[in-house]
Structures are given as C-alpha cells and as structure tokens.
Amino acid sequence: MKPVINNLRLVGGFFFILSLAYLYTAQGIPLDYWGEQEPFNARSLPYLLGVGCAIVSLLLVVLPSPGFDWSEFRQLNYLPAILLLALLSLYGLVINLVGFFVATTVLLAAGFLVLGEQRPWRIALISVGVSASFWLIMDLLGIYLSPGELFLELFQELGLNWAGS
Amino acid sequence: MIDGILLGLTTVLTLHNLALVLAGCAAGTFIGMLPGLGPISAIALMIPVTYGFNPASGMILLAGVYYGAIFGGSTSSILINAPGVAGTVATAFDGYPLSQQGKAGKALAVAAYASFAGGTIAAIFLVLAAPSLAELSLSFQSADYFVLMLLGLALVAAFSSKGDYLKAILMTIVGLMLSTVGTDLSAGVQRFTFGRMDLIDGISFLLLAMATFALAEAFMMVLKPVPNTKTQIPQYKDLALTRDDVSRIVPSVGRSSVLGFFIGTLPGAGATIASFLAYGMERNLVKPEEQKQFGKGSLAGLAAPEAANNAACTGSFVPLLTLGIPGSGTTAILLGALIAYGVQPGPRLFIDAPEVFWSVIVSMYFGNLILLILNLPLIPQIARLLLLPRPLLVPLIMFFSVMGVYLVSFNSFDIQLMLAIAVAAVILRLMTFPMAPLLLGFILGGMLEDNLRRAMTLSDGSWSFLWDRPLTIVLVVITILVISSPLLRMLVPQKQLREPA
Numbered sequence A: 001m002k003p004v005i006n007n008l009r010l011v012g013g014f015f016f017i018l019s020l021a022y023l024y025t026a027q028g029i030p031l032d033y034w035g036e037q038e039p040f041n042a043r044s045l046p047y048l049l050g051v052g053c054a055i056v057s058l059l060l061v062v063l064p065s066p067g068f069d070w071s072e073f074r075q076l077n078y079l080p081a082i083l084l085l086a087l088l089s090l091y092g093l094v095i096n097l098v099g100f101f102v103a104t105t106v107l108l109a110a111g112f113l114v115l116g117e118q119r120p121w122r123i124a125l126i127s128v129g130v131s132a133s134f135w136l137i138m139d140l141l142g143i144y145l146s147p148g149e150l151f152l153e154l155f156q157e158l159g160l161n162w163a164g165s
Numbered sequence B: 001m002i003d004g005i006l007l008g009l010t011t012v013l014t015l016h017n018l019a020l021v022l023a024g025c026a027a028g029t030f031i032g033m034l035p036g037l038g039p040i041s042a043i044a045l046m047i048p049v050t051y052g053f054n055p056a057s058g059m060i061l062l063a064g065v066y067y068g069a070i071f072g073g074s075t076s077s078i079l080i081n082a083p084g085v086a087g088t089v090a091t092a093f094d095g096y097p098l099s100q101q102g103k104a105g106k107a108l109a110v111a112a113y114a115s116f117a118g119g120t121i122a123a124i125f126l127v128l129a130a131p132s133l134a135e136l137s138l139s140f141q142s143a144d145y146f147v148l149m150l151l152g153l154a155l156v157a158a159f160s161s162k163g164d165y166l167k168a169i170l171m172t173i174v175g176l177m178l179s180t181v182g183t184d185l186s187a188g189v190q191r192f193t194f195g196r197m198d199l200i201d202g203i204s205f206l207l208l209a210m211a212t213f214a215l216a217e218a219f220m221m222v223l224k225p226v227p228n229t230k231t232q233i234p235q236y237k238d239l240a241l242t243r244d245d246v247s248r249i250v251p252s253v254g255r256s257s258v259l260g261f262f263i264g265t266l267p268g269a270g271a272t273i274a275s276f277l278a279y280g281m282e283r284n285l286v287k288p289e290e291q292k293q294f295g296k297g298s299l300a301g302l303a304a305p306e307a308a309n310n311a312a313c314t315g316s317f318v319p320l321l322t323l324g325i326p327g328s329g330t331t332a333i334l335l336g337a338l339i340a341y342g343v344q345p346g347p348r349l350f351i352d353a354p355e356v357f358w359s360v361i362v363s364m365y366f367g368n369l370i371l372l373i374l375n376l377p378l379i380p381q382i383a384r385l386l387l388l389p390r391p392l393l394v395p396l397i398m399f400f401s402v403m404g405v406y407l408v409s410f411n412s413f414d415i416q417l418m419l420a421i422a423v424a425a426v427i428l429r430l431m432t433f434p435m436a437p438l439l440l441g442f443i444l445g446g447m448l449e450d451n452l453r454r455a456m457t458l459s460d461g462s463w464s465f466l467w468d469r470p471l472t473i474v475l476v477v478i479t480i481l482v483i484s485s486p487l488l489r490m491l492v493p494q495k496q497l498r499e500p501a
Helices: A007-027 A033-037 A044-062 A078-098 A100-114 A120-140 A149-157 B002-012 B015-033 B039-050 B055-080 B086-100 B104-137 B142-158 B165-179 B205-223 B243-265 B271-285 B288-293 B299-315 B317-323 B329-340 B354-387 B390-409 B412-430 B436-458 B470-498
Strands: none
Touching (some): A044 B436, B002 B015, B015 B055, B015 B354, B039 B390, B055 B299, B055 B329, B086 B104, B086 B271, B104 B243, B104 B354, B142 B317, B165 B436, B205 B436, B271 B299, B390 B412
C-alpha cells in the first residue's frame, strides 16, 4: 500500500527536520571550562528535547495513521487572511515611524475594508475613535505612545514643541 | 485557615478590587461569548491591563475573566448553539433545545444557578484542600518537582482525545524547545538567539499566548467564516424557576460539582472533560422519565455540565496554587501572569504571598456571586454584542492582541515574531494539532530545567535521583504509566487485528 501524505506525516516530517537543526544549533551553545565539567549545563536540556522531538516526530511519520481530508484547505478564505497578515506586519514596520495614532487608524480602517465593511462613516468613526480613545487611556495610565519619528521631526522643523514628549 | 479567609476578604472587599472582579467577569463574559475565542484568549487579552496592578488585584481580575469566559461560553451555547468555549459544548446539548422551546430564560437561569452552585461547592473544597496540600508539598524536592512537571505535561497529552496523544506530546516538546530560546540563567550564555538582541530575553509568554490563541483564533475566524445564517437571539423574559425545576436539578448539581472539582484538580483534565463526564454520569443516574428528556431539553442535563465545568475551573487552581504547576492551558497562562508580576508560585506561595493565595480563592467566590446577580439580568444586553458584525470585530481583536504585546516591550520586532508564530499556529490548528500543550510546555520549561539541573547537580550528574526517595519513585512510576499506556493502546488493537482470535 502506498503511504499517504496526511497531516501527521507532514507535520511530523517538518518537526523531525527542525529537531535536527535544533540539535545542530545546540552543539554550538558556548560553554566555558566549568560549564563543560558540570553534569548539567546549558546544552543538556536542549539535547534531551531535541532527541525527544526527533523520536516523537519520527513516530508520527512511521506509525500507521488515518488519511486526512485536504479538501478543507481549498475552501479557506485565504485572501483576506493574507491581506490582514500583511497589514499587521506593515503596522509593526511603520508604527515607530508614523506613530501610534496614524498607524492604528490606518490599520483598523484597512482591516474593516478587507473584511467587507462598506459604510465609510462607520469605518472612519470606529477606526479614529478606537485609536484616539486608546491613546487617551494610555496617556491617563502614564504610558507614552510616540507620535512617530516622522511627526516629531516635522514638529521640530516647524519649531513646535510636542507637549507629550 | 480562618485567618486566611479573613485576609482574603479584607483584600477583596475594597472598592478597587470589587470593581476589578466586576470588570473581569463582564469582559470575560463578552469575550467568552464570541465563538472561537476561549478563556485562554480572554485572559491573554486582559493581562496587559493588569500590569499596573499589584499581584493580588491582577489575579483577582484574571480569575474573574476566567469565570466570565466560561459563563459567556454557556450563554452562546444556549442562545445560538455556538459554544464559545470547549468546556460548554455539553451545555448546548440540552440548553439549545430548551431555548428553541421558548425557554431560553429558564435555561440561562438554570445554567447560572448550577454554575454558581458548582463554583460554591468547589470553592469550599478548595479552601479545605489547598492549604494542607501546600503544606504537604513543602516536603517536595527538586527531583519530585521535576517528575511532577513531567507528569503534568504527560497527563495533558494522555487526556487528549483518541488519536491526539502523539500530537499533544509533540506540541509539548515544541513548547519546551521554545522556552530554551534566550539567555540561560545559570551560565549566562545565549541559546538559539542567532545573534539577535531581540531574542536575548527569550520569547515572552504573553507573546506566545497571544500569537497561538487570540491572534490565531482571529485568523481562524477570517479563514473559516461562520455561515451567515442571520443569527437570531431568542426573546425571553421569564428567568424564574419553579419548585419542581429546582428539585429536579439539585441532585445533579450536587453530584456534578463534586465530580467536576476532582476532575479539575487533575493536571490535564479540565472543564471540558468534567462537563462531558458529568453529562454522561447524570444521564445514567437520573430517573427514567428525566432520562428520556436528555438531549431534548432536560434541565438536569443542562445543570450537570454547567455545575461541573465551573467546579472544574475552581479545582484547576489547586495544583496551580499549591504546587505552582498548572494543569491546563488556562491555568498555565495564569501562572505566566503570576511570574510576570514577580510572584514565585509553588508551595511557598501561601507562606510568602498569603494575600495573593487567599484573595484569589475569595475572589473566585465573589466572581461566582457577581455572575449570578449582575450578569444574569444583563445577559440580554450582553448577548446583543454577539450581533456585532465580524468585519468590525476581527480587526479589533487583532489590534488588541498586537498592542498587548507591543505595549510591554515597545519593540516592533515582537510584532513580526508574533505574526510568524501565529501563522505557524494557524497551520498547526488546521492540521488538527492542539495548541494548549505547547503553551503549557513553554511556561513549565524554565522551571523544569531549573529543577532538573538542581537534582542532577545534587546527585553528581547521575539519574539516580529518580529512585532515591520513595516519593520520587511513586511519581516516576505514575509518570511512566501515564506516558506508556496510550502508546500501548495505540499498538495493541493493531495486533488484535492482525491475529484474529
């Protein structure tokens, strides 16, 4: 019988390779002279875990297991999920540059749009409202959220003093 | 003990802390109601809020969130047959038929009273059991802790559903592996940081919890949208129970609460298992005429899982508070929060930080009370939030998850790391791999290594510490049995198939 590629074998295979890479990296953990003499050092647990992971993932690959219905993967809504992922990643990249308020408002508005919200007043109201009130609450709690390097520079150029900083 | 309860009462009965119980219950109820978001996500989302509080207040809020989330899960089980939480799946068996028969008010009331009774009975058990257990566990040494943690991790895998055993074990080990990233505290050397400054402190538990639960669950909501069947929330007014109703549910509530508490104390078995077992037990124990009603709207069938899941939540605090070992994903994240507050959990908790120990226990009771007297009448209003459109809800959940992590470190690398882990978690979830064992392994990783190192160093690098003391031997034998029995079960039936007798 031809072995089927099911979820267990795929994930098991992935983690088997990962455990080998983990073990290889564990060998490179720096140890001083004393560390090498100790019965239990910084490499000990990683070795045990790497071997354990390799054994369990290998068992997942070799033990007989039922087939897996891959058709579900064809019915998933990939596009909005990928767009949201990209938005969040971009958010992380620009939040220090453009600041909390602008980044959050754009993130939320774009997120609502991606998921099919169409009423512009609703998008604008909620995204601006949430960012502003969140900023206000943080300010009250004494947590400083930067307006962003870009704007701080702009304020400086204009000779304005940013009260919050 | 009386001193302890009084200490707990004086801590909880301040306006500030009572407000926190209230806020926690309300936030938990709302998040728990949303199908897909469970108590782990609810607690993870609320942890950043608690960073400014003292440990006792923080835990009070989070315990409220925990109860609220379970309660909210039952509400959506009963009203729209969409359990928000795995622990309330059994609630829908009889709760939804009742609500279809126009008895939604009665069903919600039964659920609330049964939860309250379950929580109350379990809280009494907890008060009686926890201090003596904590005293007993003071005699535990590093070797015992190490084996106990292994046992806890193994039990989580052993209690997972059939066929999921190896998956759960693998996820536990992966969680442990993730915990080794960062600086090794004993030697001060970096491990698996690949030279990145951002990884020197390791991966934060909040980041991992948000990525594998809150954020991953939000992505799952996008990937697998619930078919838009115009959710109708049934109308109801009457929350009253007749004397006959009460007499029908009382025995079931009593039995299920005790069962739930004991199941909850076992590491690995939690509210979900307790609620199913209680439902099954009651179906066999009730009178034949009630038995016929099971699955069609039996009040006893609704009360049993509700009492059991709440009692199990309380029970799951026993290993957490006495041993510092969480028995479930939810208590694991509470443990992570305790560590983040700078409280060292374990048997010394009730000696070193009695106000935390007792105020959590007392606040649980207040949490139950608040759910009963405040949430029940407010349910129709809270349930309206279920109608909040997804396009608005999902980006908000994502924003709060990301902000919760970013506000701790102000490091945008954390956002990218979180997204990468969330993507991996979504793929693993789609491949039916469980995430709770990963979180549990990650949170126990540091303590496991500390105790193993201490035990190994004391025994000069020999594994003999595993059989030096009777207590350790007993724990080792139980652990081996727990790890090997599912493996044997996996191999034996195949042999029987091959050699038909």
